[in-house]
Amino acid sequence: MIGNNIIGNEKVKKSLEKAIDSNNIVHSYLFIGKDGIGKKEIAVDFAKKILCLTKEETCTCKSCTCFNSNNHSDFFIINPLDDKKIISVDMIRSMIDEVYKKPILSDSKVFIINDADKMNESAQNALLKTLEEPPEYAYIILVASNELLLLNTIKSRTMRVSFNDIPSSDVEKYIKENTDVKNISSSLLEYIGGSIGKSLKVIEDIDKYNAIESFLQKTEKEDIVDYFYDGKNTYTKEFINQSLEYSEVVLMGFAKENKKYLNCIKYVDDCINRLSYNANFDMSIDMMLFKIWEEVNENSSRH
Numbered sequence: 001m002i003g004n005n006i007i008g009n010e011k012v013k014k015s016l017e018k019a020i021d022s023n024n025i026v027h028s029y030l031f032i033g034k035d036g037i038g039k040k041e042i043a044v045d046f047a048k049k050i051l052c053l054t055k056e057e058t059c060t061c062k063s064c065t066c067f068n069s070n071n072h073s074d075f076f077i078i079n080p081l082d083d084k085k086i087i088s089v090d091m092i093r094s095m096i097d098e099v100y101k102k103p104i105l106s107d108s109k110v111f112i113i114n115d116a117d118k119m120n121e122s123a124q125n126a127l128l129k130t131l132e133e134p135p136e137y138a139y140i141i142l143v144a145s146n147e148l149l150l151l152n153t154i155k156s157r158t159m160r161v162s163f164n165d166i167p168s169s170d171v172e173k174y175i176k177e178n179t180d181v182k183n184i185s186s187s188l189l190e191y192i193g194g195s196i197g198k199s200l201k202v203i204e205d206i207d208k209y210n211a212i213e214s215f216l217q218k219t220e221k222e223d224i225v226d227y228f229y230d231g232k233n234t235y236t237k238e239f240i241n242q243s244l245e246y247s248e249v250v251l252m253g254f255a256k257e258n259k260k261y262l263n264c265i266k267y268v269d270d271c272i273n274r275l276s277y278n279a280n281f282d283m284s285i286d287m288m289l290f291k292i293w294e295e296v297n298e299n300s301s302r303h
């Protein structure tokens with residue numbers, strides 16, 4: 001089964017499987033959906049199946065053997081250049097040269113353009129003709145998260161396959177089964193937003209995220225001096241973007257119980273804005289902490 005090891009998107013997997021079984025594979029696909037939900041992994045699995053010489057479930061044909069050892073002459077993945085985060089027209093041109101050379105090992109050739117939304121406009125234009133009329137043996141799969149960056153002419157020449165976010169309960173299950181983390185807060189699951197890829201990044205810094213949440217929980221209980229002291233230790237420069245983003249998610253959760261927290265989100269926003277204009281770091285954090293504390297504690301009965 002395609003995508004056996006990947007959580008979620010069962011419908012997509014089934015439809016790709018069906019395309020293989022009924023020999024109805026189209027030549028140009030666009031796999032679209034959020035980052036970190038397994039689009040590329042499923043595309044790679046699909047490619048393996050397209051290239052396979054037997055189409056059997058467990059297969060040791062020459063094509064599958066080479067594919068499994070990352071050494072298949074008819075399979076190509078184009079990734080953006082790391083330093084430029086762009087797929088250039090030259091990269092697309094050399095891919096196209098390769099498209100018109102006949103396959104060696106398999107009956108087909110598969111090209112995956114990963115992060116295809118990183119193709120600049122000239123790269124996209126260079127691809128159009130090949131996308132429209134590829135050779136009979138060639139298959140091209142575009143994998144992208146932001147379709148606004150793709151030309152309509154690209155979209156109209158590809159078969160769109162939409163991927164869904166992974167349900168939070170599945171992300172939670174995945175984390176518990178595959179990492180040392182056994183407890184994950186609902187705010188953190190909300191922040192992860194159905195992406196296994198993002199969950200793995202978040203887990204690396206889980207202590208920092210948890211510290212933000214426990215700090216904000218103290219807003220109503222601590223006096224202002226202690227609150228400032230803890231706040232300065234919690235919001236550190238090197239982790240500030242994630243800390244502030246996550247604070248908004250946590251406060252949104254608190255706001256469901258207590259509406260005062262809704263206003264606090266605005267103060268975090270202000271802080272993000274100020275920092276983006278290179279305002280003084282300490283002053284921006286101080287102001288945010290003060291405003292949040294005041295919003296929650298002012299006019300409340302603190303006996």
Ligand SMILES: [Zn+2]
Nearest residue numbers: 052059061064
């Ligand atoms: Zn095979």
